Amino acid sequence: VDRVNRSKNTKFLVLDDGFVQVDGVLYSDADVTRIARITALKAGKTKFRDDRDLLAYFLREKHASPFGFPTINLLIRCPFPIREQWFRHRTGHRAEILVESTDPIPSQFSEQQQFSGRYAPYNDGYNIPTDEYLLKPSSTNNQTSSEEKVEDTEGARNLIISLVQSADATYRSLIGKYGLARERARWVVPMAAYTEFYFQQNLWNVLDWLTKRRSAHAQKEIVAYAKVIEQIVKEYFPLTYEAWIEVVEGVTLTRTELHELRAILESNAIAITPKLEKRLYGTG
Ligand SMILES: Cc1cc2nc3c(=O)[nH]c(=O)nc-3n(C[C@H](O)[C@H](O)[C@H](O)COP(=O)(O)OP(=O)(O)OC[C@H]3O[C@@H](n4cnc5c(N)ncnc54)[C@H](O)[C@@H]3O)c2cc1C
Numbered sequence: 001v002d003r004v005n006r007s008k009n010t011k012f013l014v015l016d017d018g019f020v021q022v023d024g025v026l027y028s029d030a031d032v033t034r035i036a037r038i039t040a041l042k043a044g045k046t047k048f049r050d051d052r053d054l055l056a057y058f059l060r061e062k063h064a065s066p067f068g069f070p071t072i073n074l075l076i077r078c079p080f081p082i083r084e085q086w087f088r089h090r091t092g093h094r095a096e097i098l099v100e101s102t103d104p105i106p107s108q109f110s111e112q113q114q115f116s117g118r119y120a121p122y123n124d125g126y127n128i129p130t131d132e133y134l135l136k137p138s139s140t141n142n143q144t145s146s147e148e149k150v151e152d153t154e155g156a157r158n159l160i161i162s163l164v165q166s167a168d169a170t171y172r173s174l175i176g177k178y179g180l181a182r183e184r185a186r187w188v189v190p191m192a193a194y195t196e197f198y199f200q201q202n203l204w205n206v207l208d209w210l211t212k213r214r215s216a217h218a219q220k221e222i223v224a225y226a227k228v229i230e231q232i233v234k235e236y237f238p239l240t241y242e243a244w245i246e247v248v249e250g251v252t253l254t255r256t257e258l259h260e261l262r263a264i265l266e267s268n269a270i271a272i273t274p275k276l277e278k279r280l281y282g283t284g
Pocket of ligand 1: 088089090091092143205208212213215217218219
């Protein structure tokens with residue numbers, strides 16, 4: 001993960017010209033465990049299970065509340081199709097840099113405001129895929145790419161560049177030469193355009209976002225952003241991260257699969273630990 005300058009404004013660089021910037025983080029692991037133990041603390045309990053085990057237990061059993069208190073605020077710069085995927089997540093608050101607003105101060109955001117290109121012209125650059133993104137389709141999943149590059153990566157990239165340049169020139173000409181309103185001229189802005197937005201989620205929802213967007217089924221570009229956000233979670237919430245990895249890299253079995261597994265263990269008289277027995281026979 002590349003980054004420029006540490007601190008609140010640390011920018012993690014993604015793709016050819018995108019980034020994730022930490023705008024603010026509220027709370028830490030210690031607050032999650034404190035909140036998780038509030039009842040026990042009130043009752044005067046002094047001996048507790050290990051923090052990491054407690055967090056893993058809460059994550060596994062979907063006791064979400066303690067993870068709902070920490071908040072991560074990010075500033076994202078990404079191409080439009082990735083922003084579309086991002087905004088499908090209903091559990092985030094978002095606000096874009098160039099808002100659909102008559103307010104001359106573009107720093108007043110609410111979760112309803114959308115990037116529109118009405119307030120100011122697009123002037124934010126375009127994502128031109130590098131070779132590692134110029135891939136053939138997957139043969140097993142209709143949505144994704146394979147790892148195999150197209151034969152002529154340079155030719156494909158040049159075609160993208162020539163379309164982007166022509167669209168950009170058309171957009172500027174519609175505004176400059178023809179005097180067309182920005183809200184209509186944006187019709188010709190290509191999907192490769194970069195956009196920036198703030199995105200806020202609580203820790204529980206960040207982990208849910210991560211689970212879905214670091215997956216092998218997700219688009220390679222958003223996976224690149226997910227890898228960065230995973231590092232941010234690891235840095236700010238190391239215990240929760242460790243507990244989450246423990247849970248997310250496990251599997252959930254259906255009832256039929258569980259019965260099959262029990263049958264295999266029993267018919268082969270395979271000994272298992274008391275802890276695993278508790279999990280497999282539903283007593284823990
Ligand atoms: C790999 C991948 C492929 C995808 N492919 C497609 C596709 O082909 N076509 C397509 O249209 N979309 C696709 N999506 C988008 C997907 O359908 C969801 O829109 C996206 O994942 C965001 O929704 P979410 O429930 O995951 O997250 P969030 O909206 O952040 O919600 C998180 C969780 O909160 C709860 N929640 C949030 N809002 C509600 C609500 N209103 N009611 C009940 N529970 C709620 C649910 O438990 C939910 O899972 C894809 C997503 C992924 C990760």
